[in-house]
Amino acid sequence: MTIDPAVHAQIQQVEALAARAWPAAEISELDGWRLRYTDGVTRRANSVWPNVNTHTMPLADKLAAVEAFYKARTLPSRYQICPVAQPAELDNALSERGYAAVARTAVQTAAATTILANTSPLRHHPEFAVEVSETFDEGWFAAYGSFAEEDRTGFAIRRTILQRIVPSTGFALLQIGDQPAAVGLGVVEDGWLGIFCMGTAPHLRRRGAAHAILRTLTIWGQLYGAQQVYLQVMDHNVAARLLYTRVGFATLYHYHYREQR
Helix, strand or coil: CCCCHHHHHHHHHHHHHHHHHCCCCEEEEECCEEEEECCCCCCHHHCEECCCCCCCCCHHHHHHHHHHHHHCCCCCCEEEECCCCCCCCHHHHHHHCCCEEEEEEEEEEEEHHHHHHCCCCHHHCCCEEEEEECCCCHHHHHHHHHHCCCCCCCHHHHHHHHHHCCCEEEEEEEEECCEEEEEEEEEEECCEEEEEEEEECHHHCCCCHHHHHHHHHHHHHHHCCCCEEEEEEECCCHHHHHHHHHCCCEEEEEEEEEECC
16 A cells, blocks of 8 residues: 555654654664564564664565564564555565464544643643653552553563653653542653553543543643654554544554564
């Protein structure tokens, strides 16, 4: 499928930003690809980022080298596949090799001004107390771990990922009374704000807490020059997709993983 050059360039930019916003413990370069490893915790940090190809190795040799890399680390080989993955036939080649397609995810974007236009000022929610820490915060991490809708295995490794982030970070924590109610992480680089680690306490949902986190992080991001916002949301997470649509996000592209079986 042919991609408009402007869209292609934007996908490349967002992919590069997102990779730096969730840094792996180990990154090995292979003919332009980046082989990432972080003790098996999170797919993104334990997968190949194949969006650059310097064409110095035949594809078959590269695939074999990737499999050897992950086998040495007792993990199955995994690739993060998006519309700018190189070479263009990579996804088909992996399918023919028996790799399964999993975890289809939408990458969505919105202008910061659009998010602010579609979310309520915090003065409309006097019960909310929101703080943004620009360094890793143990209180934030404890709240994130207590109600994040994801596998909690390896949360200690997640801590190290968060502590490795180089671009400016904002750890947003919303409390109602003295009770943590919602969290989110913002990462700012090159005029973009990435949103990660969104979570709301199950018994405090549908009160506007997630909207307040998105609004707060957007305002915080603007202080650092962010004019555009991106996030990733898995296709099966219908509630999150509806939330993000309401505040103005639209899907730019999808990615999925190819995992060795």
